[in-house]
Amino acid sequence: KSQSVTQNDSLQVNILPAGQQHSHLSAGMYYFRVGTKLSLQQAILRPPRPWVFRANSSLHLTDEDQYTWIKMPLQRANNAGEQWIMTIDWPLIRAIDWYHVTGENNQLQAQGSFTNWQIPPGAPDEFPFAIELKIESHATETLYLRIQHSEKALVPVTFWTPETFASHKLDRNWFLGLFYGVLLAMFAYNLSLFAFVQNRGFASYCFYVLTMAAYTSVMNGSGVAWLWSAMPEFLDYAYRITVPLAFLGAVVFIRDFLMLKKQGAFFDITSQLACAIWVLFLLLIPFVSPAVLIPAIEVFGFINCVYGFTTSSYLWWKRDASAKYLTLSWAILIFSTVILIMGLRDFIPYQIELHYLQNVGVTIEVLLLSMALAERINRERQMRFEAQDMALQMSKEASKAKESEVSAQERLLGIERRVKEELSLKVHEQTRELKVAMQKLQIMNKELERLSLTDALTGLANRRHFDDRLADEINRATRNETSLGLLMLDIDHFKQINDTFGHPAGDKVIQTLSALIQRVSGRASDLPARVGGEEFCLLVAGETASSVAQLAENLRQTAQNETAVHENNHINYTVSIGFTCITPSQIITASSLMKQADDALYKAKRGGRNCVVNYALIEAEN
C-alpha cells in the first residue's frame, strides 16, 4: 500500500483514506517508555525521554517499563468520513488510556480507558481493543495512548469505517465460530474414538486440540471477549501458560502419533526431555519474571519446532506414513506462524489478516492430523486383519499338518498292529508246531530209549539195560534186605541148529526161548534179558534159593519139551542154566554176581548140557 505522508513541522502524519475496507498506519507512530504513570499533560509537554518515531503499524514492546506512551498524528483525507474505529489487535495488554486531542492547544476531544482487560459498556466491540474516533476537521489531530502491558505486548493498529467494521466483526465472528466449531468437532470426534477404540493417540490428539484452542483463544482475543474477561489473574499469565501448554500438547501428540518410544532411544529420550522442559516452564511461572521466562519460552519453542519438524521429516524419509502427514501439517502451522511473527515484527507489512492466517494454519493442521490419525488407525487395523488372516491361514495349515500327521500315525499304528497280529499268529503257530515237534521228539526219544534198552529180535531187555537194572536191583536188595536170584541160560549146540536149519531158523529158536522165559518166569518183578547171541539172563527178586532152583528147572524142562517151528521144521532144542542166589546179608557187586552165574552156567555146559547148576554147589565143592 502506498500512502502519502504529509509533512507538518516534520511530524509524520497518518492519513485516514477514503473508500477502503480498512487501513493501517500509513506513516507510523511516536512512542516513549516510562516507569511512572504520567498524566496526559506531562506526556505532551515534558516527556522524560524523547519521542521515538516508528514507521510502522505495529509496535513491539519488550522491556520492563510499566507504561508506554504512544502518539499518533492523524489526518482525514478529503473525501473520507468523520467516523472511525481504531483497533489494537492484540489482547495481551492489561490497560489502555486513550486521549483524542485537537488544535494548537491540544484540546481534549474525547478519552476513554480499558482497565484490567475490561471492555467498557460503550465500546464498539466486545473484543480487545476497539476505540471510536470522530475526526471532524481536516487538520491534523492527535491520538495519545498510555499502555500498560502485561507479558508481551504489541500494538498493531487498524482503522475502520463503521460499516466496514460492522462487516469485519460479522466476518470475524463467523470465522472464529467456524474455527472453534472445527476444533470442537475434531475434539469430540476423537474423544469418542478414544472412548471406543482406547487408543492413546486419540487422547493425546484431544489434549493437543484443547491446548491449541486455549492458546488461540488467548492470542485472538476471543478468550477475553467470551470466556475470561472476569479473570485478570489468569490474563496476567495467559501467554506464559498457554504457549508451553500448546507445545507440551504438540510434543505429547507427536510422541504418541509417531510412536517415538519405539523409534529408538534417541527419539524416546529427546521427546521425553522436551515434555519435561515444557512442564518445567509451567512450574517456573510463579518464580521467574516474564522478561526472562518469555524469551526462554520463545527460544525453546523455536528449538522445539526445529526438533519436531526434523524428527517428523526424518521418519517420513524413513517411509513412515504417519510422519508424512505430521510433517505437512506442521509445515503449514509453522509457516503461518512465521508469517504472523514477521508481520508483527516488521519484516513484512502488518495486516490484520495475518492473525487469522495462524488460525487457518491450526485448522488445517488439526483436520490433517485427525485424518492422519484415522488413517493410521485404519492402517494398523488393516495390518492387524492381515496378521489375523495370516495367523488363521497358518493355524489352518498347522491343523491340516496335524491331521495328516494323525492319519499317518494311525496308518503306522494300523501297520504296527497288523504286524504284531501276524507276528503273534506266527509265534503262536510256531509255538504249536514246536510243541508238536517236542511231543514227537519226546515220543521218539522214548522210543529211542526203549529201543536202546530193548533187544530188537526178542523184545527183551538188552545187555546194557540189564546191566543198569542189575546194579539197581543189587542195591535195592541190600537196602531192603531181600534175596536176589540171577539165572543165566544158554541154548545148547546152537551152532548146529544154525548150521542145520539156517540162521533164520536159529533166530526163531531164540525168539521161542524168549517167549518161553517170559511166560514161565511170569512176574512183573522179574527181569528177563538177552545178554549175548544165544545167551539170556533172568533176574528174580525176593525169592528163596529153592524157588529160584525150581524156576530154573521149570525153564529147562519146558524148553526141552517145546519145539520151535520154522517153515514146517519143528526144531527141538535144550538150554543149560546156571544160577546163583544172594541172601540179604551178602554184599556183592554186579560183576561178581554175573561171574557166579556164568561159572554155574559153565559148569552146566561142562556137565553135559540141558541141566541146571547152582553156584552154591560150586562154592560148596571149593
Ligand SMILES: Nc1nc2c(ncn2[C@@H]2O[C@H](COP(=O)(O)OP(=O)(O)OP(=O)(O)O)[C@@H](O)[C@H]2O)c(=O)[nH]1
Ligand atoms: N541164528 C543165529 N545164530 C547165532 C546168533 N548169535 C550167535 N549165533 C551163533 O551161535 C553159535 C554159537 O556157538 P558156540 O558159542 O560155539 O556154541 P554152541 O554151538 O551153542 O555149543 P555150546 O554152547 O558149547 O553148546 C555160533 O555159530 C553163532 O554163529 C543169532 O543171533 N542167530
